[in-house]
Amino acid sequence: MGGLPFTAEQFYQVFARYNDVLWPAVVLWWLSTLALVLAVWRSPGISRWLMGLLALCWLWNGVVYHAWLFTAINPAAWGFAGLFLVQAGLLVSACRGPVQPFFAAHGWRRSVGVGLTGYAFLYPLLNISAGHRFPAVPTFGVPCPTVILTIGLFLTMSVVPAWLMAIPVLWAFVGGSAAYLLGVPADYPLLGAGVVLAWVAIRQSHWRA
Secondary structure: OOOOOOOHHHHHHHHHHHHHHHHHHHHHHHHHHHHHHHHHHHOHHHHHHHHHHHHHHHHHHHHHHHHHHHHHOOOOHHHHHHHHHHHHHHHHHHHHOOOOOOOOOOHHHHHHHHHHHHHHHHHHHHHHHOOOOOOOOOOOOOHHHHHHHHHHHHHOOOOOOHHHHHHHHHHHHHHHHHHHHHOOHHHHHHHHHHHHHHHHHHHHHHHHO
């Protein structure tokens, strides 16, 4: 299929296995992440906790989704697992110093960031409404909604460390480019989100120059 080393059917069977085996964890990820996002919305001073949860989400994707499940149909998933583990480490490192508060940005960045954050929580329902049947459907906690959530939250920050943005931007192009080939319309905004975050990174570098 378009140069991919697996078929769309094999791709969706990975999600079927993920949801069949791990559905309690999927529900827990959704509820705990939503609760913490709402808590940070009211109290930005606890942003460090949300940054830590993002690190756990990236770690989960690297180990559980990519290394354990996706490698069964795509050898490149080992490389993807490495990228997600690196990003998890970077997020943990960010927690060790002063953490820029989420939801502190103003104007279009805050609006777009909040919109993408909300979109990430609606992601499973959007896939089901597009015709995918559970359990063979991408749900919360897999790579693309995790990256959408991460980019959305980053956009709500007044300043984002450049070293935190590179891997989410890279995955936005990887996942976004595959969305059409694999029939995942809920992933279409991912490419645009990556372009916006890349633009923010470039703008920030010019401000500091």
